[in-house]
Amino acid sequence: MAAPQRSSLPPFSPTTEFKFSKSPNSGWQYGQRIETTPDGQAWMEREEDGWTVIDTSKEDAKKIYNIMSSGIIPRPIGFVSSISEDGYENLAPFSWFNQACLDPPIITVACSNNSRPTKDTARNIKSTKGFTVNIISEPWIEQANMASIDTPYGVSEWPLTGLTKAPSIHVKAARVKESAFVLECELYQDVEIKHPKTDGVVSTLILGLVKYIHMRNDIIEPTKGTVDPGKLRAVGRLGGVTYSTVAGGFTIERPTWKDYGAQLGEDGTTRIDTSTS
Ligand SMILES: Cc1cc2nc3c(=O)[nH]c(=O)nc-3n(C[C@H](O)[C@H](O)[C@H](O)COP(=O)(O)O)c2cc1C
Numbered sequence: 007m008a009a010p011q012r013s014s015l016p017p018f019s020p021t022t023e024f025k026f027s028k029s030p031n032s033g034w035q036y037g038q039r040i041e042t043t044p045d046g047q048a049w050m051e052r053e054e055d056g057w058t059v060i061d062t063s064k065e066d067a068k069k070i071y072n073i074m075s076s077g078i079i080p081r082p083i084g085f086v087s088s089i090s091e092d093g094y095e096n097l098a099p100f101s102w103f104n105q106a107c108l109d110p111p112i113i114t115v116a117c118s119n120n121s122r123p124t125k126d127t128a129r130n131i132k133s134t135k136g137f138t139v140n141i142i143s144e145p146w147i148e149q150a151n152m153a154s155i156d157t158p159y160g161v162s163e164w165p166l167t168g169l170t171k172a173p174s175i176h177v178k179a180a181r182v183k184e185s186a187f188v189l190e191c192e193l194y195q196d197v198e199i200k201h202p203k204t205d206g207v208v209s210t211l212i213l214g215l216v217k218y219i220h221m222r223n224d225i226i227e228p229t230k231g232t233v234d235p236g237k238l239r240a241v242g243r244l245g246g247v248t249y250s251t252v253a254g255g256f257t258i259e260r261p262t263w264k265d266y267g268a269q270l271g272e273d274g275t276t277r278i279d280t281s282t283s
Pocket residue numbers: 083096097098099100101102103116117118119124125126127128151153154155156157243
């Protein structure tokens with residue numbers, strides 16, 4: 007699906023609530039084959055169109071990037087505020103971002119060098135060690151997108167965005183006041199990813215130890231103290247310049263061996279025939 011002309015699109019409708027639904031096949035029993043579920047048969051029939059298999063060593067890197075970033079979706083976006091040794095402030099969004107460890111709480115951000123030399127974010131974090139990761143919400147996605155501009159080193163993106171600096175507790179880099187969920191991070195490790203053919207550094211993987219979490223009280227789900235997705239209204243990234251919202255979801259219990267093991271044979275095969283159910 008190619009993105010249609012922007013001018014022909016309806017106005018954005020803000021996420022006003024997070025809509026829970028049943029899971030796609032809520033009556034599913036373990037081992038039940040996909041073809042026996044309401045939507046599953048049609049899904050598998052589409053396989054008749056065949057497959058495209060790409061050998062990454064034979065394809066143009068940009069094409070591989072476009073394919074991978076359209077397939078690895080939705081991606082969270084870490085909006086990173088950093089500061090250089092000489093005090094230049096920097097702001098940029100990164101969707102190669104995630105949580106990598108529970109205890110200690112560690113996040114990862116990958117800054118690619120493919121389009122130009124080391125990005126200011128990687129350079130700043132390596133030298134001053136501290137940064138903040140700000141989660142972007144729908145009301146200020148345009149401002150955050152502006153920060154992806156390729157300003158030269160030493161030119162701050164902050165004034166271009168219209169966003170507001172707020173002080174951090176542990177790191178020098180500011181946090182974004184408009185962000186309702188912010189992680190203050192300390193550099194834990196940086197990994198230089200080298201291209202196997204040229205040996206040149208093509209990306210810097212930053213591992214950040216989360217020292218403080220700032221949560222705006224209105225986004226906190228009161229019973230658990232976690233984040234209410236309907237209140238945070240976080241924006242994610244799909245392929246190219248496409249963003250996505252999080253307006254709904256469903257729950258599925260995590261299976262445990264305690265619950266299922268007794269129903270399985272010793273070799274892990276099911277004792278009951280589920281192939282036709
Ligand atoms: C939504 C979004 C996500 C992005 N994700 C990444 C990413 O994960 N890694 C990366 O190197 N660049 C990413 N970029 C591009 C950077 O934001 C851009 O190169 C920016 O200018 C880097 O800024 P800096 O040099 O000030 O660090 C992304 C851009 C956008 C708009």
